[in-house]
Amino acid sequence: MPQPPALPDLPIRESLPALLEAVARTGTAVLAAPPGTGKTTLAPLALAGLIETATGAGPGQVTRDMPQRRVLVAEPRRLATRAAASRMAAILGEQVGERVGFQIRGETRRSAATRVEVVTTGVLLNRLLADPELPGVDLVVLDECHERHLETDTACAFLIESRQILRPDLGLVAASATADVALWTGLLAGDEGPAPAIASEPMRHPVAMHWAPPRERLSPPDGMRVDPKFLGHVSHIVGRALDADAGDALVFLPGAAEIRRVAEQLRHLDSDIHQLHGSVSPSDQDRAMRVGERRRVVLATDIAESSLTVPGVRIVVDAGLVRRPVVDHARGLPGLTTAPASRAAADQRAGRAGREGPGAVWRCWSEAEHTRRAAQPVPDVAAADLTAFRLQAACWGTPVADLAMPGPPPAGAIEAAEATLIALGAIDEHGAATDRGRVLAKAGLHPRLARALVDGAARVGSEKAAEVAALLGLDKRGKGDDLLAQWRQLRTSRDRRWEHEVKRLARAVPRIDRQAGDDEAAATVIALAFPERVAKRAGGQWRTAGGTGAVCAEGSALSGSEWLAIADADRSPGRAAAMIRAAVPIDGDLARELVGExxxxxxxxxxxxxxxxxxxxxxxxxxxxxxxxxxxxxxxxxxxxxxxxxRDEGLGLLGWSASARRMRERMAFCHREVGDPWPDVGDAALLADPAWLEPWWSRARRRRDLERIVAEEALKNLVPWSEDLEKTAPRRLRLHNGMEGTVDYSTGHPVLSMKLQLFFGATAIPRIAGVQVQAHLLDPAGRPLAVTSDLESFWKGPYGQVRKEMRGRYPKHPWPEDPAAAEPTAWTNRRLRGG
Known part of the structure; x- marks a missing residue:
């Protein structure tokens, strides 16, 4: 057997003895090691006993006499899973599948000799649900715990419980690239206290930082849309970075669409352009990871933030954006949105430039903006669709509240997930998994897609149901929103990953042959998965069964369809309608059948x-x-x-005469000044209970019936039987001089308005319900002269000036020197003299 190559001289080697000692003593450990230190590759090999860990050992020595463990390494991403296995196998001088293997959905490379197996966290969860004891596994390493992927959090909770109840001998190591150690040491705590924390020194290669924000003001991300001008700016910065610095470049972009656009803009460069995202085939991923003869530019999503090293990279260009989950639970629209990457994520990305030597980082935003960004990314459990998690918890058998999760899931999201699972028949009313739910959980799909696969196979045949479910589950969609066209394109392109997934899903259901057409098959599977997203055109948009408006892009092939089965849509904050990202037309009768009417x-x-x-x-x-x-x-x-x-149009719909309005004003005065038992007659109170409108209300059927209601008669229903409205708030008020006038209550205060001469002989104004009436004194033409609540003071003071002015203007009217002793009158002097 040939000797393996020398072990890479990475900082983690100094920490391996302490890691092994901690695991041997407590069965647990938290390994805090920055990117590039070797925690993903050397630590699992050491834990499995496949490499020498003594600090005095020569480089490359492999253990011959140490007891070997079978180690399971869980990675949150498929790309990292394959890359980590390849790197560890290379260190041992072997091919993948010998002592180091891997398993991802649809692909397995392992053998009886395998001692380190790298799997995705989804695969780990399926194994735990199948057998919580994990037979044949001695230790589990949960890598990249700091990223707080939902499946990693869930696997951690299940493993902790399994160690407590079933497998106290099962080792558990949480590996994190950040300093948030206390959270994980507390979660993995045992009888002796918190789990041991093992740290590794970072790589010491210097990294130069360049801040390169756009010079012009650009539109911020909106949902899944990124301003094309900003992507042009990123492309420009890539060119600048390649001119200024040596080495290959790693460019971080939020998604596959942005990667494709920037790749087109960089075609003029004398470099190899590689795309690295979840939809890229394994062979293309491998090519992106290999150093070539020409300079490389690797355009990647956040899958390249951690877990793997892209060889040759000395330059990082960071667009500073990330796609994160967002869910409209009320309308059943889980999806993604584009947001600024956190400071922690930006630091992870920057670390890629200094893994193999001195490097440079170009950030496409300003240093001032950087300080305003969130310190840490939002954990998946706080923002993602929790339907799959809730089904996994139900199949596990432990209440969600009792799981040792790194962070509690939001109650509202759990309630929405439970409602979905009950509708799917996956859990019962007590939250326990049903037999159907266990079948859906084993499919390795989101419960919605698993339901669509199982029920769709019976309707359209197992092969076509598997093809559509694989299309939806793998997110193999291309350009445009016509999912039917994209399905047919996949068939002709012979996409290997999709074909493997189709075969896997077809094996998960009984073989059923049906003669359904592609249109019917695609619409059926999508509608079964997302019944609340079935939509019918209503005016200029579609209305979904879930109650959301939806629109398609201008020029879409879907625009002429009356009914749609929508597979993907996102609703940006502040927008009334969701944007359709992927859908197919569906027959109206089929829509009614699948959704129900x-x-x-x-x-x-x-x-x-x-x-x-x-x-x-x-x-x-x-x-x-x-x-x-x-x-x-x-x-x-x-x-x-x-x-x-x-309530919409107001009480004006009733028949309000002038007398009725005055009566309401008097009653409002009584309520305000006297209180009980006088009722509130404001709009809100009268609209709260229409019983006062009887007997007309019970017979009303149309608007005209409301208009016929005599409001004054209806208001009498509200006058307390023990009270007298005329006594409490009289319509007319008599002065001590024998004159009387109508009291106006419209301003909230009682007001008595009369010509000034009618107040002669009076020295005081009475009160109503204890409230001082205000006198409005008018000139002979009925225009306001003065306002007073104290006649005696008015006669002695301001009246003199009024008399002086009015005698010249109205000489025929009386203006006595002593109005308090004069006779009240409405007549002129001539009439008073009998002329």
Missing amino acids: RREQRVEWDRERRDVAARSVRLVGAIEDAARPIEDPDPELVRAALLDGL
């Missing part, structure tokens, strides 16, 4: 007609599919609609 009597206030509208409506979810008038609607529904009309 019901009849509902709708009696509503029609704002356009300003009247009650009564209809029998056929509903497909929240979609109003058809309607017909109802001749004799339910009287209770009618009254509810009329009340909506009153």
Whole structure:
């Protein structure tokens, strides 16, 4: 057997003895090692006993006499899983599948000799659910715990419980690239206290930092859209970086669409352009990871942040954006949105430039903006769709609240997930997994897609159901929103990864042959997976069964379809309608069958007609599919609609005479100044309970019935039987001089307005309900002269100036020197003298 190559001289080697000692003593450890230190490759080999760990050992020595463990390494991404296995196998001088193997969904490379197996966290979860004891495994390494992927958090909780109850001998190591050690040492704590923490020194290669924000003001990301001008700026910075610094470049972009656009813009460079994201084939991923004869530019999503080293990279250009999950639980629209990367994520990316030597980082934002960014990324559990997690927890059998999660899942998200799973028949009303739920969990798909696969196979055949489910599950969509066209393109392109997934899913269901066409098959599977996203055109957009508006891109092939089965849509904050990302047309009858329809009597206030509208409506979810008038609607529904009309248009719909308005003003005065038992007659109070409108209210059916209600008579229903409105708030008020006038309560205070001469002989103004009445004194033409609440003071003071001015203007009217002793009159001097 040939000797293996020398072990790479990485900082982690100094920490391996302490790691092995901690695991031997407690069975657990938290390995905190920055990117590039070798924690993903050398630590698992050491834990498996495949390399010498004594600090005095010569480089490359492999252990011959140490007890060997079988180690399972869980990585959050498929690319990292394959890359880590390849690197470890190379260190041992072997091929993948010998002592180091891997398993990802649809691909396995391992043998009886395998001692270190790298798997995705999804594969680990499936193994735990199949057998919580993990037979044949001695130790599990959870890599990249700091990224807080939901599956990693879940696997950690399950493993902790398995160690406590079933496998106390099972070793568990949490590996993190950040300093958030206390969280993990506490989670992995045992009888002796927190789990041991082992740290490794970072690589010491210097990294130069360049801040390169756009010079012009650009639009911020909106949902899945990134300003094309910003992508042009990123391309420009890539060119600058290649001119200024040596080595290959790693460029971080938020998604595959942005990677493709920037790749087109960099075609003029004398470099090899590689794309690195989840949809790239394994062979293309391998090519991106290999150093070639020409300079490379690797365009990657955040899958290159950690877990693997891209050889030859000395330059990092960071667009500073990330795709993160976002869910509209109320409308069933889980998806992704584009946001600024956190400072921690930016530091992870920057570390890629200094793994093999001095490097340079070019950040496409300003240093000032960097300080305003979030320190850490939002954990998946706080933002993602939790349906799959909730089903896994149900199959595991432990209540969510009792799981040792690094962070608690939001209650609202759990409730939404449970509602979905109950609708799928995956859990019962107590939250326990059903037999159907266990079948769905084993499919290795999101529960919605698993349901679509299982039920869709019976409708359209197992092969086509598997093809559509694989298309949705792998996110192999290309350009455009026509999913049917993309499915057919996949068939002709012979995509290996998709074909492997189709075979895997076809094996998961009984073989059923059906003669369904592609259109029907695609629509059926999508509608079974996302029934609330089935949509019917309503005006310029579609309305989904879940109640959301949806629109498609201009020029879309879907624009002429009346009904759509939507596979993917996102609704950006502040937008009324969701943008359709992938959908297929669906026949209306098929939509009604799959979503279900019901009849509902709708009696509503029609704002356009300003009247009650009564209809029998056929509903497909929240979609109003058809309607017909109802001749004799339910009287209770009618009254509810009329009340909506009153609240919408106001009490002006009733017949309000001038007398009725004055009566309401008097009653409002009584309520305000006297209080109980006088009721509130404000708009809100009168609209809260229409009983005061009886007996007219119970007979009302239309707007015209409201208009016929005599409001003054209705208000009498609210006057307390023990009270007298005329005594408490009289319509007319008599002065001590014998004159009387109408009291105005419209301003909230009682006001008595009369010509000044009618106040002669009076020295005081009475009170009403203890409130001082205000006198408005008018000139002979009825215009205001003065306002007073104290006549005696007015006669002695301001009246003199009023008399002086008025005698010249109205000489025929009396203006006595002593108005308090004069006789009140409405006549002129001539009439008073009998002339």
